[in-house]
Amino acid sequence: MTGHLNVLIGLAMGLNLVALGSSRLPSLIRLAAMQGVVLGIMPLVMGHAPGAMVMLVAVATVAIKGFVIPWLLRRAMRAANIDRDLFPLIGFLQSLLLGAAGMIGAVVLARWLPLLPEHHESLLVAGALASVFTGLLLLIGRSKAISQVCGYLILENGIYLFGLLLIRSTPLLVEGGILLDLTVAVFVTGIIVDRIQRAFDSLDTRKLTVLRE
Amino acid sequence: MIESLLILVPMLAAAAAAVWPDNRTRQWFLPAAGLAHAVLAVGLLVHPPAAPMHAWIGFDPLARAMLPAVSLLFLGCAAYGVPYLRLRAERSNRMFVAGFLAALGLMSAAHMARHLGVLWIATEALTLASVPLLHFNNTPRAFEATWKYLLVGGTGIALSLLGSFCLGYASLHGGGAGDLTFAALMGQGGGLSRPWVLIAWVLLLVGYGTKMGLAPMHTWKPDAYGEAPGIVGAMLAGGVTTVAFTAVLRVRAVVDAAGAGVVANRTLLAIGLFSTLVAALFLLSTRDFKRMLAYSSVEHMGILSLGTALGGAGMWAAFFHVWNNSMTKGALFLSAGNIRRAAGARTIDDVGGMSVITPRSAALFVAGLFAVTACPPFGPFFSELLIVKTAFGTGHGGAAGLFLVCLLLAFFGLTRVVFAIVHGRPRHAARAGGRRFKETVDVLVPPLAMLIFALWLGVATPDVLREAWSAAVRQLCATP
Numbered sequence: 001m002t003g004h005l006n007v008l009i010g011l012a013m014g015l016n017l018v019a020l021g022s023s024r025l026p027s028l029i030r031l032a033a034m035q036g037v038v039l040g041i042m043p044l045v046m047g048h049a050p051g052a053m054v055m056l057v058a059v060a061t062v063a064i065k066g067f068v069i070p071w072l073l074r075r076a077m078r079a080a081n082i083d084r085d086l087f088p089l090i091g092f093l094q095s096l097l098l099g100a101a102g103m104i105g106a107v108v109l110a111r112w113l114p115l116l117p118e119h120h121e122s123l124l125v126a127g128a129l130a131s132v133f134t135g136l137l138l139l140i141g142r143s144k145a146i147s148q149v150c151g152y153l154i155l156e157n158g159i160y161l162f163g164l165l166l167i168r169s170t171p172l173l174v175e176g177g178i179l180l181d182l183t184v185a186v187f188v189t190g191i192i193v194d195r196i197q198r199a200f201d202s203l204d205t206r207k208l209t210v211l212r213e
Numbered sequence: 214m215i216e217s218l219l220i221l222v223p224m225l226a227a228a229a230a231a232v233w234p235d236n237r238t239r240q241w242f243l244p245a246a247g248l249a250h251a252v253l254a255v256g257l258l259v260h261p262p263a264a265p266m267h268a269w270i271g272f273d274p275l276a277r278a279m280l281p282a283v284s285l286l287f288l289g290c291a292a293y294g295v296p297y298l299r300l301r302a303e304r305s306n307r308m309f310v311a312g313f314l315a316a317l318g319l320m321s322a323a324h325m326a327r328h329l330g331v332l333w334i335a336t337e338a339l340t341l342a343s344v345p346l347l348h349f350n351n352t353p354r355a356f357e358a359t360w361k362y363l364l365v366g367g368t369g370i371a372l373s374l375l376g377s378f379c380l381g382y383a384s385l386h387g388g389g390a391g392d393l394t395f396a397a398l399m400g401q402g403g404g405l406s407r408p409w410v411l412i413a414w415v416l417l418l419v420g421y422g423t424k425m426g427l428a429p430m431h432t433w434k435p436d437a438y439g440e441a442p443g444i445v446g447a448m449l450a451g452g453v454t455t456v457a458f459t460a461v462l463r464v465r466a467v468v469d470a471a472g473a474g475v476v477a478n479r480t481l482l483a484i485g486l487f488s489t490l491v492a493a494l495f496l497l498s499t500r501d502f503k504r505m506l507a508y509s510s511v512e513h514m515g516i517l518s519l520g521t522a523l524g525g526a527g528m529w530a531a532f533f534h535v536w537n538n539s540m541t542k543g544a545l546f547l548s549a550g551n552i553r554r555a556a557g558a559r560t561i562d563d564v565g566g567m568s569v570i571t572p573r574s575a576a577l578f579v580a581g582l583f584a585v586t587a588c589p590p591f592g593p594f595f596s597e598l599l600i601v602k603t604a605f606g607t608g609h610g611g612a613a614g615l616f617l618v619c620l621l622l623a624f625f626g627l628t629r630v631v632f633a634i635v636h637g638r639p640r641h642a643a644r645a646g647g648r649r650f651k652e653t654v655d656v657l658v659p660p661l662a663m664l665i666f667a668l669w670l671g672v673a674t675p676d677v678l679r680e681a682w683s684a685a686v687r688q689l690c691a692t693p
Contacts (some may be wrong), residue, residue: 089328108258113408113409113412114386132375136368139364145360148364152364153370159371159374166377166378168329168382169381169385170391183340183341183363186341186363
C-alpha cells in the first residue's frame with residue numbers, strides 16, 4: 001500500500017517540476033488541477049478500509065481542487081482577457097534547477113527528521129516539503145496574478161500532503177485545510193470583480209465588443 | 214455558557230445586517246452589537262467563569278486578559294462607524310457592516326480558541342472576513358492593497374497550518390493520541406518530539422507573525438492600513454494583531470512546556486528588536502500619515518514580542534501594552550480618518566495646516582501621537598518602561614539599549630510627519646474639503662474616549678486588569 005501511495009506522491013512531485021517549467025497559463029492551471037486529483041485519490045490507497053470521513057475528504061478534494069477551482073481560474077482568465085504567456089521573474093531554467101534542488105533537499109530533510117515507523121517508507125514528508133517549496137517559488141517567481149494563485153494552490157497541495165500523515169488521528173485539522181481553498185476562491189473572485197469594474201469604469205470601448213450584430 | 218454569546222451575538226448581528234434591506238439604518242447594527250459585546254466582555258472580565266466552557270473553546274485567563282480590550286476598541290470604532298457610513302451613503306454598506314460584525318465574532322472565537330485547529334480556522338476565517346472591509350473604498354489602489362493582504366496573509370496562514378500539522382505530528386511521534394488542545398499539548402510537555410516542535414515553532418511564528426505584522430513579514434501592512442477606511446485600520450491594528458499575538462503566546466507556551474522555551478524566547482527577542490528597528494527606520498522616511506500608522510503598528514508588535522521574550526514580568530507588561538496599543542491606535546486611526554477626509558490627501562506634501570481646518574481632530578491626533586510614542590502619563594509609557602526595566606533586570610542590557618534607540622528614532626519619525634500636517638499653511642484643496650467636512654461630536658467622541666481610557670490605564674491601572682494579566686501569565690508560564 002505504501003507502494004501505491006509513493007507512486008502517486010512521485011507523480012505529484014513530477015507535476016511540480018512540469019509546473020515550474022511550463023510557460024503558458026492554461027497548462028499551469030491544468031497541472032495544478034491534475035495534482036489536485038492525484039492528491040484526492042491518495043487517502044483511498046492509504047491502506048485499511050477508508051471510513052466515511054476519509055471518503056468524504058477524498059471526494060471533496062477531487063471536486064474542489066480538480067474541478068471547481070480550475071474552472072474558476074479559467075473563467076477569470078477569460079473574463080480578464082489575460083495574455084496566456086507567463087512572464088517569469090525567475091527564468092524557467094533557473095526555476096527548474098531550483099525546483100530540482102529543492103526536491104533533493106526535501107528528500108534529505110525528510111530522512112533526517114524523526115518519523116513514526118509506519119511512515120518510514122513513505123514519501124509523504126518529502127513530497128509535502130517539495131510541493132511547499134515549489135509553491136513558494138511560483139509565488140515569488142511569476143508576475144501574473146493567476147499564476148500566483150496557481151503557486152498558492154501547489155503550496156496548499158504540499159500542506160495537504162503533510163496533513164495526510166495526521167488524517168487518522170486528527171481529521172478535523174485536515175478538513176479545516178479545505179478552507180484554504182476558500183481563500184483561493186476569494187482570490188479569483190477578486191480578479192474577476194476588479195477587472196469587470198475597471199472595464200466599466202474606464203469605459204474602454206475595445207473591451208465592449210461582445211454585444212454586436 | 215454565557216461566553217458563547219461573545220461569538221454568537223456578533224455573528225447573529227452580521228447575519229441580520231446581511232439581510233437588512235435599508236442602507237441608511239444598517240450601520241446601527243454596529244454599535245448595538247458592539248455595546249452588547251462590550252458589556253459581556255467587561256462583565257466576564259470582572260466575574261470570570263469558574264472554568265472554560267469547553268476543552269476546545271472558552272473564556273480562559275488568556276482570553277480574559279485580551280478580549281475585553283478588543284471589545285472596547287470595537288465599540289469605539291462602531292460608534293464612529295455610524296457617522297462614517299452616513300457620509301458614505303452613496304455606497305451599499307451591506308458587505309461592510311456584515312463583514313465588520315463577523316470579524317468581531319471571529320476575533321472572539323480566535324481569542325477563546327483552546328484547540329490548535331479551532332484557532333487556525335478562526336484566524337483563517339477572520340482573514341477572509343476582512344477582505345470586503347479593505348476593499349470598501351473600491352479604488353484600484355484599494356484593490357492592490359487587498360490583493361497584497363490576501364497574498365501575503367494567505368501564505369502566512371497556509372504556513373501556520375503547516376506548523377499546526379507539525380505540532381500535531383510532534384504529539385503523535387511522542388506517543389500522543391492526537392489531542393490538539395493546548396492543555397493536552399502542554400501536558401505532554403517533554404514527551405513532544407523536539408525536532409518537530411522546533412519546526413512547528415518556526416512555521417507558526419512566521420505564519421501568525423505575518424498576521425501580527427512582525428518584520429520582515431509586515432509588507433502587507435502599510436498598503437492595507439493606508440487604503441482601508443480608518444475604522445478598519447483601527448480594528449486591524451488593535452484587534453486582528455491581538456488575535457495573532459494570542460496565537461503566538463499559546464504556541465509559545467506549548468514550546469516552553471516541551472523544553473524549548475529558551476529557543477522560543479531568543480527568536481521572539483530577535484524578531485521583536487528587528488521589527489522595532491525596521492519600523493523606526495521606515496518611520497523616518499515615510500511621508501504618508503496613514504502608512505506612518507502602519508509602521509507604528511509594526512513597532513508596537515515588536516514591543517509585544519520583545520516583552521514576551523523576557524519571561525513572566527515582561528509578558529505581564531506585554532498584556533498591559535496590548536491594552537494601551539488597542540486604545541491609542543484606535544484614537545490615532547479615527548482622528549487620522551477625520552483629517553484625511555477633510556484634507557482629501559494623505560502625504561505631508563499635500564496636507565498641512567490641519568490645526569486651522571480641523572482643530573479638534575488635529576489636537577486629538579497630536580495627543581494620540583504623544584500617547585503612542587510613550588510620553589507620560591499615557592499608558593504606553595508605563596508598559597514600555599516596565600519592559601525596559603525587565604530587560605535590564607534579566608540581563609538583556611544590550612537589547613534594552615537598542616530598544617530605546619529605536620523608540621527615539623520612531624519618536625523623531627512620528628513627530629516629523631504629525632507636525633508637518635498639523636502646522637503650516639492650509640492647502641487650497643484642504644480649505645475646500647474642510648468646508649464640506651464638519652467636525653461633529655459623533656466623530657470626535659470615540660477617539661477622545663479611547664485617549665482618555667489610555668490615560669486612565671496609565672495613571673490608575675484598574676486592579677481587576679492587573680489581576681487578569683497575572684492570571685494569564687500564570688496560565689502561560691509554568692515557572693514565572
